[in-house]
Amino acid sequence: xxxxxxxxxxxxxxxxxxxxxxxxxxxxxxxxxxxxxxxxxxxxxxxxxxxxxxxxxxxxxxxxxxxxxxxxxxxxxxxxxxxxxxxxxxxxxxxxxxxxxxxxxxxxxxxxxxxxxxxxxxxxxxxxxxxxxxxxxxxxxxxxxxxxxxxxxxxxxxxxxxxxxxxxxxxxxxxxxxxxxxxxxxxxxxxxxxxxxxxxxxxxxxxxxxxxxxxxxxxxxxxxxxxxxxxxxxxxxxxxxxxxxxxxxxxxxxxxxxxxxxxxxxxxxxxxxxxxxxxxxxxxxxxxxxxxxxxxxxxxxxxxxxxxxxxxxxxxxxxxxxxxxxxxxxxxxxxxxxxxxxxxxxxxxxxxxxxxxxxxxxxxxxxxxxxxxxxxxxxxxxxxxxxx
Amino acid sequence: xxxxxxxxxxxxxxxxxxxxxxxxxxxxxxxxxxxxxxxxxxxxxxxxxxxxxxxxxxxxxxxxxxxxxxxxxxxxxxxxxxxxxxxxxxxxxxxxxxxxxxxxxxxxxxxxxxxxxxxxxxxxxxxxxxxxxxxxxxxxxxxxxxxxxxxxxxxxxxxxxxxxxxxxxxxxxxxxxxxxxxxxxxxxxxxxxxxxxxxxxxxxxxxxxxxxxxxxxxxxxxxxxxxxxxxxxxxxxxxxxxxxxxxxxxxxxxxxxxxxxxxxxxxxxxxxxxxxxxxxxxxxxxxxxxxxxxxxxxxxxxxxxxxxxxxxxxxxxxxxxxxxxxxxxxxxxxxxxxxxxxxxxxxxxxxxxxxxxxxxxxxxxxxxxxxxxxxxxxxxxxxxxxxx
Numbered sequence: 001x002x003x004x005x006x007x008x009x010x011x012x013x014x015x016x017x018x019x020x021x022x023x024x025x026x027x028x029x030x031x032x033x034x035x036x037x038x039x040x041x042x043x044x045x046x047x048x049x050x051x052x053x054x055x056x057x058x059x060x061x062x063x064x065x066x067x068x069x070x071x072x073x074x075x076x077x078x079x080x081x082x083x084x085x086x087x088x089x090x091x092x093x094x095x096x097x098x099x100x101x102x103x104x105x106x107x108x109x110x111x112x113x114x115x116x117x118x119x120x121x122x123x124x125x126x127x128x129x130x131x132x133x134x135x136x137x138x139x140x141x142x143x144x145x146x147x148x149x150x151x152x153x154x155x156x157x158x159x160x161x162x163x164x165x166x167x168x169x170x171x172x173x174x175x176x177x178x179x180x181x182x183x184x185x186x187x188x189x190x191x192x193x194x195x196x197x198x199x200x201x202x203x204x205x206x207x208x209x210x211x212x213x214x215x216x217x218x219x220x221x222x223x224x225x226x227x228x229x230x231x232x233x234x235x236x237x238x239x240x241x242x243x244x245x246x247x248x249x250x251x252x253x254x255x256x257x258x259x260x261x262x263x264x265x266x267x268x269x270x271x272x273x274x275x276x277x278x279x280x281x282x283x284x285x286x287x288x289x290x291x292x293x294x295x296x297x298x299x300x301x302x303x304x305x306x307x308x309x310x311x312x313x314x315x316x317x318x319x320x321x322x323x324x325x326x327x328x329x330x331x332x333x334x335x336x337x338x339x340x341x342x343x344x345x346x347x348x349x350x351x352x353x354x355x356x357x358x359x360x361x362x363x364x365x366x367x368x369x370x371x372x373x374x375x376x377x378x379x380x381x382x383x384x385x386x387x388x
Numbered sequence: 389x390x391x392x393x394x395x396x397x398x399x400x401x402x403x404x405x406x407x408x409x410x411x412x413x414x415x416x417x418x419x420x421x422x423x424x425x426x427x428x429x430x431x432x433x434x435x436x437x438x439x440x441x442x443x444x445x446x447x448x449x450x451x452x453x454x455x456x457x458x459x460x461x462x463x464x465x466x467x468x469x470x471x472x473x474x475x476x477x478x479x480x481x482x483x484x485x486x487x488x489x490x491x492x493x494x495x496x497x498x499x500x501x502x503x504x505x506x507x508x509x510x511x512x513x514x515x516x517x518x519x520x521x522x523x524x525x526x527x528x529x530x531x532x533x534x535x536x537x538x539x540x541x542x543x544x545x546x547x548x549x550x551x552x553x554x555x556x557x558x559x560x561x562x563x564x565x566x567x568x569x570x571x572x573x574x575x576x577x578x579x580x581x582x583x584x585x586x587x588x589x590x591x592x593x594x595x596x597x598x599x600x601x602x603x604x605x606x607x608x609x610x611x612x613x614x615x616x617x618x619x620x621x622x623x624x625x626x627x628x629x630x631x632x633x634x635x636x637x638x639x640x641x642x643x644x645x646x647x648x649x650x651x652x653x654x655x656x657x658x659x660x661x662x663x664x665x666x667x668x669x670x671x672x673x674x675x676x677x678x679x680x681x682x683x684x685x686x687x688x689x690x691x692x693x694x695x696x697x698x699x700x701x702x703x704x705x706x707x708x709x710x711x712x713x714x715x716x717x718x719x720x721x722x723x724x725x726x727x728x729x730x731x732x733x734x735x736x737x738x739x740x741x742x743x744x745x746x747x748x749x750x751x752x753x754x755x756x757x758x759x760x761x762x763x764x765x766x767x768x769x770x771x772x773x774x775x776x
Contacts, residue, residue: 003438005478005658008463011434013476015483016427016490023428035715037692037722039404039740040411044509045433045465045495046399046453050391065434067455070499075396077433088401090393095403097739099725102404107433111458121432129725136704137725147715221708270393304425316524320609327423327535334425337487337517337525351485352427 010112010120017353020301022123025152025288026105029125032148033103036140038127041102043084049074055083055269063110077109081126082266089130090270099137103127119285128279130267135214137278138243138262139221145247145258145280146224152287153296156250158226161219162233163212164240164261174202179234206231214242239263243278252290258282304354306333306387309345311361319360322380331387346370358383398500398508405741408689410511413540413676414493417513420536421491424528426515429490431472433497437462443471443657451498465497469514470654477518478658487525491515507673516667518655523602525666526631526650527609533635533646533668534612540675541684544638546614549607550621551600552628552649562590567622594619602630627651631666640678646670692742694721694775697733699749707748710768719775734758746771 007013014022030040049066056064056079066076078084081104089100104126112118127144129137142159149157167175177192184192186203193200209231211219219227235244242262249257260280268275291297306326308319316335323333334354336345342359349357349370359366359375367383368375378386395401402410418428437454444452444467454464466472469492477488492514500506515532517525530547537545555563565580572580574591581588597619599607607615623632630650637645648668656663679685694714696707704723711721722742724733730747737745737758747754747763755771756763766774 002660003658005439005475006436007432007479008434008436008461009459011432013432013479014428014430015476015480016429019428019430022430034691035718035720037720037740039691040402040407041404042402042407042410044395044399044401045497046396046509048394048396051393062458065457069453070450071397073396087393087395088403091395091401092403097736101722109433121434132725134725134727136708136723140722140725143712221705270391272390303422303427317609320524324531330423332423332425334489334528335524337520337522337528339522348485352425 008120010114010118012119012121016303020303021291021297022284022288024297024301025284025291026123026125028151029148029282030103030105032151033127033144035147036101036144038101038103038144041085041088041104042106043078043081043088043104045078045107046075047078047084047087049076051087051270052076052079052083056080063112065109065111078106079110080108081106081124082128083269085126085128085130086267086269086271089267089275090272093271099129099131101127101129123284125282125284125287126279128277130277131275132278133264133276135217135243136221138214139218141260141278141280142218142222142227142245145245145260146222146226148282149247149249149258152291154249154290154294157247158228159224159245159247160228160230160233161215161243161245162230163215164242164244165212165214166206166209166231167234170202170206171198174198175206175234176236178203178206178232179236181232218243235259235261239266241265245280249290249294252286252293254286254289256283257286257290300355302332302353302355304332304334304352306331306356306358307345307349307352307354308333308335308358308360309342309349310335311342311359313339315360315362319358322358322360322365325380326384326387329384331384356387396508398502398506400507400509404691408691409679409685410672410676412685412689413672413679414511414513416539417536417670418491418493420539421515421532423535424489424532426489426491426532429473429476429492430494431466431469431476431492433466433495434463435466435472435475437464439475439658440464440467440471444468451500453497453499466494467498468496469494469512470516471657473514473516473518474655474657474659477655477663478660481659487517487519489515489517511672513670513672513675514667516665518665519663520666521652521664523605523631524609526602527606529648529666529668530606530610530615530633533633533648534610534614536670537635537637537646540679542637542678542682545635546616547612547633547635548616548618548621549603549631549633550618551603552630552632553600553602554594554597554619555622558590558594559586562586563594563622564624566591566594566620567624569620606631623647623649627654629653633668637678637682640674640681642674642677644671645674645678688743690720690741690743692720692722692740694719694744694746695733695737695740695742696721696723696746696748697730697737698723699730699747701727703748703750707746710746710748710753713768714772714775717772717776719772744775 240261241264244261246256247258262278264276267277308323310319326333357368628649629652632649634644635646650666652664655665696711698707707723714721745756
């Protein structure tokens with residue numbers, strides 16, 4: 001029986017071209033996170049179901065991948081990285097430093113409705129500071145996000161901030177409506193408040209709020225014009241308890257590419273005591289989409305820099321020798337392994353987007369620039385010079 | 389109800405210290421693979437069960453994690469990276485170059501018996517050349533393994549090679565016995581052959597084999613004394629069809645840390661035609677263990693290089709300023725975010741293995757080397773000089 005080669009709906013293969021872009025972005029992010037003292041953490045794909053169940057509301061329980069394993073254990077696949085972080089913090093409390101600054105970049109699985117353009121397997125990029133109540137930690141989180149955006153090449157972006165404390169005394173249902181201010185405008189908000197039978201005064205009440213003392217400190221430490229106070233920002237009714245923020249990028253309108261905030265009542269769930277935390281998450285698929293849209297990927301994300309091509313099969317060994325020499329000079333190189341003609345080798349270089357081909361024709365070496373479609377006869381030293 | 393924070397048997401959390409080591413090894417390997425023209429590929433954690441079922445023998449079917457998802461689809465978790473590669477090669481045949489040189493570094497899941505020291509989630513590190521019958525590809529695979537070992541710091545290792553063709557005409561059960569030659573010795577092999585009622589002459593028959601023409605080519609191309617022909621090497625009854633090889637490292641006796649070979653009848657399973665392939669896999673957990681045993685990890689696998697510590701809380705802002713300046717010079721730095729005394733900050737640096745602390749005491753800066761337990765008063769320029 002022939003089995004059709006196919007992937008599950010909502011799951012993706014990343015072929016080299018795409019995989020390289022994603023790796024590039026991950027590498028840039030890791031480097032920035034580490035420069036701010038965040039360290040890597042990895043947790044398993046599978047957890048005991050009881051660790052994850054009930055932690056993400058009804059929707060989470062519905063969308064979670066769970067099953068009974070061969071040993072009759074009820075297990076569930078990683079649904080986010082925050083609950084596993086809470087588990088780790090409780091499980092290894094004597095081994096971890098306080099504050100614990102960790103980043104975690106792993107896939108999560110959610111049985112989302114794919115018709116809404118959602119994926120069922122996607123990469124989460126999180127960084128959090130656990131164990132510190134200080135507004136300086138809030139500021140460090142935002143500073144890390146800003147540096148990440150800069151290093152990825154984003155020029156024009158803004159970070160809207162607010163303090164959940166500003167919503168104390170406001171009806172939760174009203175908060176959800178006011179959160180839509182940017183989308184539906186003042187008129188829309190007032191209309192929806194009325195429809196819900198809520199006091200329309202709550203909009204003004206929220207909009208008249210000032211920077212809280214904590215936000216003022218954060219703002220003073222950051223001294224960054226791109227950080228903007230927006231009293232209507234709510235980020236839904238999530239678990240946040242203090243600072244909340246969202247990142248928007250000029251020229252990319254599909255939504256916020258990162259966000260986060262302070263959540264002081266969540267991480268202690270397994271430890272049995274309150275443990276403060278503040279952090280952020282990048283929406284990695286959106287981030288990649290935004291980088292595509294704004295052309296932020298380097299054009300030279302090739303793997304192989306040079307294909308050493310042989311004009312006839314007798315020269316294949318010489319081609320291999322030259323490739324090895326190039327590799328010893330840190331220049332990624334390869335040789336077509338089978339006896340094929342030059343045309344086929346050039347096609348291979350094209351398909352793989354290899355930028356240079358050295359054509360070996362007896363004692364002659366020709367360096368071909370595959371993008372510019374130019375070529376010149378050179379000796380090996382000259383070629384090295386050109387490639388460096 | 390209090391839920392006990394725990395991980396499933398056979399699954400591991402990698403706390404920062406361990407995670408950094410693993411990341412280091414992965415980065416070194418990726419760089420080498422790319423220098424030989426291998427490109428990254430990623431496939432999903434979940435596949436349709438029919439893609440994986442029956443591909444790994446009875447044991448594989450037994451150990452595979454599989455379940456029925458919310459949409460009533462039978463799915464299975466990635467069990468290796470070769471079957472997904474076969475699927476990818478069939479599914480995207482018009483998009484991939486030939487030969488297709490890909491590396492893949494992802495977790496796989498197997499419900500192994502953990503009492504045998506096996507993990508149920510472990511990282512696989514594979515690289516393969518798909519679509520080439522050339523012995524040059526075999527040689528490139530081994531060259532990539534050699535360069536990987538060198539870049540990881542291994543000095544003394546050997547790569548045993550053989551050609552499956554040498555076993556043509558030998559009873560498969562005899563091959564399995566002869567494969568144990570190194571473990572049980574000549575006497576042991578002869579005894580087991582007798583017990584199995586097999587001709588004891590098959591041992592000599594195998595041992596008298598010479599390098600096949602293909603192996604001779606591989607050997608000639610590599611010109612490496614560490615590559616040794618061993619006619620008794622069989623690598624079980626796996627799917628290999630030509631070259632097979634295994635890597636052993638001096639000073640680490642827990643087994644081979646890498647192996648591979650040519651398998652020309654497998655990758656075409658979904659494409660419906662023979663597609664040749666040759667590749668290798670590193671046993672990543674063993675590799676890490678061998679690197680630990682031989683002390684091959686750099687001692688400076690820190691994330692944060694400098695903690696800028698404040699002698700009193702009023703200097704915290706200054707500490708942050710200095711940390712930011714260090715970061716702008718590509719020196720990873722952080723500040724303790726809460727108002728604590730100097731002792732606590734130093735303890736934090738110790739626990740996190742941060743090698744340097746700058747103690748800020750009004751206008752005085754003291755650079756403390758945390759390992760050497762030395763310190764000296766310096767100005768900022770001098771500190772920069774020391775840290776570079």
